[in-house]
Amino acid sequence: MSTQNPASQVNPALLLDNQLCFALYSTSLAMTKLYKPLLEALGLTYPQYLVMLVLWEQDDVSVSALGERLFLDSGTLTPLLKRMEAADLLVRARSAQDERRVQISLTAAGRKLKAKAAKVPACVVSATHCPIPELMALTQKVQALRRQLTV
Numbered sequence: 001m002s003t004q005n006p007a008s009q010v011n012p013a014l015l016l017d018n019q020l021c022f023a024l025y026s027t028s029l030a031m032t033k034l035y036k037p038l039l040e041a042l043g044l045t046y047p048q049y050l051v052m053l054v055l056w057e058q059d060d061v062s063v064s065a066l067g068e069r070l071f072l073d074s075g076t077l078t079p080l081l082k083r084m085e086a087a088d089l090l091v092r093a094r095s096a097q098d099e100r101r102v103q104i105s106l107t108a109a110g111r112k113l114k115a116k117a118a119k120v121p122a123c124v125v126s127a128t129h130c131p132i133p134e135l136m137a138l139t140q141k142v143q144a145l146r147r148q149l150t151v
Helices: 020-040 046-057 063-070 074-086 108-117 120-128 132-149
Strands: 090-094 102-106
Touching (some): 020 046, 046 074, 046 102, 046 108, 102 108, 120 132
């Protein structure tokens, strides 16, 4: 009978703290928790905020283009967009050129919300206690990893 601690026999590749997936997952949870009160003040959930960011960059996009940009399928996007339309942040309309396509456009209220949301990024940067160049480099590395994983 061995008296050795079973944990000392663990393969380092199987330790939780050595898992990139867990580091990304737990960091994502922490970021979402950070955003929650900031976005509640705007009346938005985190996925709704992401939709608004895309629309503030480029208004009048198709649902499929929005889904590609956010890495979300139409089954996830459609109920989200319906709730946002009911909140008068955006409108959904069939494309005049192709009725199979649904276009998403901001309402006046959706455009107005952009000014209120302008403070969110600075609050997030402040909470990280990291210099902006370091955050930008980290963002670029995570984006590069995502591209490699989705090839």
